[in-house]
Amino acid sequence: MSIADSIREINNSLPDGVKLVAVSKFHPADAIKQAYNAGQRIFGESKVQEMTSKYEVLPKDIEWHFIGHLQTNKVKYIASFVSLIHGVDSYKLLKEIDKQAEKVGRKVKCLLQIHIAQEETKFGFSSEECIDMLENKLHTELNNIEICGLMAMASNTDCVVQIRKEFSGLKCLYDRLKQEYFSNSDSFKELSIGMSGDYEIAIEEGSTLVRIGSKIFGNREY
Numbered sequence: 001m002s003i004a005d006s007i008r009e010i011n012n013s014l015p016d017g018v019k020l021v022a023v024s025k026f027h028p029a030d031a032i033k034q035a036y037n038a039g040q041r042i043f044g045e046s047k048v049q050e051m052t053s054k055y056e057v058l059p060k061d062i063e064w065h066f067i068g069h070l071q072t073n074k075v076k077y078i079a080s081f082v083s084l085i086h087g088v089d090s091y092k093l094l095k096e097i098d099k100q101a102e103k104v105g106r107k108v109k110c111l112l113q114i115h116i117a118q119e120e121t122k123f124g125f126s127s128e129e130c131i132d133m134l135e136n137k138l139h140t141e142l143n144n145i146e147i148c149g150l151m152a153m154a155s156n157t158d159c160v161v162q163i164r165k166e167f168s169g170l171k172c173l174y175d176r177l178k179q180e181y182f183s184n185s186d187s188f189k190e191l192s193i194g195m196s197g198d199y200e201i202a203i204e205e206g207s208t209l210v211r212i213g214s215k216i217f218g219n220r221e222y
């Protein structure tokens with residue numbers, strides 16, 4: 001199937017309230033242009049250098065979502081144009097995003113990444129670390145960031161039961177945090193879960209942002 005057809009098919013299948021982040025990492029600007037011409041506006045990238053070079057050559061109404069592991073020393077390169085940073089996994093990073101956002105006079109939207117997978121290698125706060133940070137209220141002193149919800153990656157497994165369990169646990173945490181720490185916030189409303197292999201389960205468990213790459217663009221060549 002062509003990139004344009006995949007974009008249309010996936011977008012048509014998504015329920016109201018769920019948005020597609022087309023994960024274009026490792027694919028050229030031309031592939032993004034094909035998706036753009038089919039109406040797609042939100043794209044996800046996982047490398048700072050790659051996202052900034054694509055931003056420079058592609059239409060300015062694209063919403064760029066950073067979905068990778070962001071190093072603090074690289075925040076400055078994307079602060080002026082990024083629409084949403086999905087993978088915030090430390091207070092230190094949140095503070096740096098706040099600092100760089102202030103410099104460019106913006107409020108930068110962020111999601112807190114929670115580690116829900118069995119693999120050790122995936123990034124993110126544990127539930128406890130995340131609650132500790134919010135309990136300390138330090139984030140409320142950062143006026144140039146907006147915490148818009150949570151992001152996570154499920155275990156890399158074919159076991160649907162396991163994946164569903166991880167997603168539904170995350171949804172519980174999301175509901176709890178929303179009630180305890182963000183009840184006055186209009187921004188805290190996003191749950192970024194679901195990739196090519198598991199987005200249908202993620203939607204059933206409450207996803208509002210699905211991050212789909214290979215199902216649209218084909219396999220990546222690293």
Ligand SMILES: *Cc1c(COP(=O)(O)O)cnc(C)c1O
Binds near residue numbers: 023025153194195211
């Ligand atoms: C690469 C990536 C995706 C997309 O994965 P696919 O399996 O190609 O859909 C989604 N989320 C994150 C965080 C990624 O790094």
